[in-house]
Amino acid sequence: MRVLTICHGNICRSPMAAMVLADALRSEGLDAEVTSAGVSAEESGNPIDPRARRTLERHGIPVTDHVARQVTAADLADADLVIAMTPGHLRQLDAINGAPVEQAVLLTSFDPNAEPGAPVPDPWYGDESDFEDTLTAIRAALPGIVSQVRAED
Numbered sequence: 269m270r271v272l273t274i275c276h277g278n279i280c281r282s283p284m285a286a287m288v289l290a291d292a293l294r295s296e297g298l299d300a301e302v303t304s305a306g307v308s309a310e311e312s313g314n315p316i317d318p319r320a321r322r323t324l325e326r327h328g329i330p331v332t333d334h335v336a337r338q339v340t341a342a343d344l345a346d347a348d349l350v351i352a353m354t355p356g357h358l359r360q361l362d363a364i365n366g367a368p369v370e371q372a373v374l375l376t377s378f379d380p381n382a383e384p385g386a387p388v389p390d391p392w393y394g395d396e397s398d399f400e401d402t403l404t405a406i407r408a409a410l411p412g413i414v415s416q417v418r419a420e421d
Contacts, residue, residue: 269300269420271349271413272373274357278306278336279317280392280399281353284324285375285406291329291411293417300417305339307360312336317392323399341365344372348420351375351413354387368383376405378412 271289282304283400291303306312315321316334324331344349346351350372352358361369376382388405391398 269298269417270415271302272301272339272343272353273302273304273378274307274339274350274352274361274372275304275388276306276357276390277308277311277314277392278304278338278351279311279314280320280390281388281402281406282306283316283334283336284320284399284402285351285353287324287331288329288403288406289410290376291414292414293317295340295413297375298414298417299419300421305343307339307357308340312338316354317399319391319396319399320402323396323403327403335354339364341402344369347371347417349413349416351374351378353390355385356387363373375409375413378409378416379405380412403419 273282273285286304312337362395376384391402
């Protein structure tokens with residue numbers, strides 16, 4: 269199974285989600301390829317935000333080499349599951365694809381306690397605590413994502 273996580277610039281939320289999810293799926297013995305991309309090209313070529321890296325490392329999550337990139341229609345066609353951080357990202361994915369991306373969902377849709385349509389706020393404008401909040405939102409969705417991957421494995 270191929271999972272693609274999406275945020276704006278691909279330096280904070282989507283690489284965090286991809287690394288957390290890849291670690292969880294490995295721990296569960298599930299075989300899935302997890303990658304990330306952004307709807308914007310403005311951060312293309314940049315590494316993961318240092319605050320995101322530090323947050324993941326503090327929690328013992330393996331941080332892999334990461335180079336930000338913009339999502340393409342080919343990426344969307346190759347993915348079995350596309351996980352976006354905001355409703356705006358879902359709309360942008362449809363525009364990039366030229367048609368609705370049927371396999372795209374919000375990360376928060378996997379969190380039974382999240383409000384329907386709730387975004388994962390962008391921590392880029394904040395401090396370390398905002399990155400902790402992002403990690404908390406990702407972790408709240410993990411059981412649902414892992415269940416879906418297991419069901420399709």
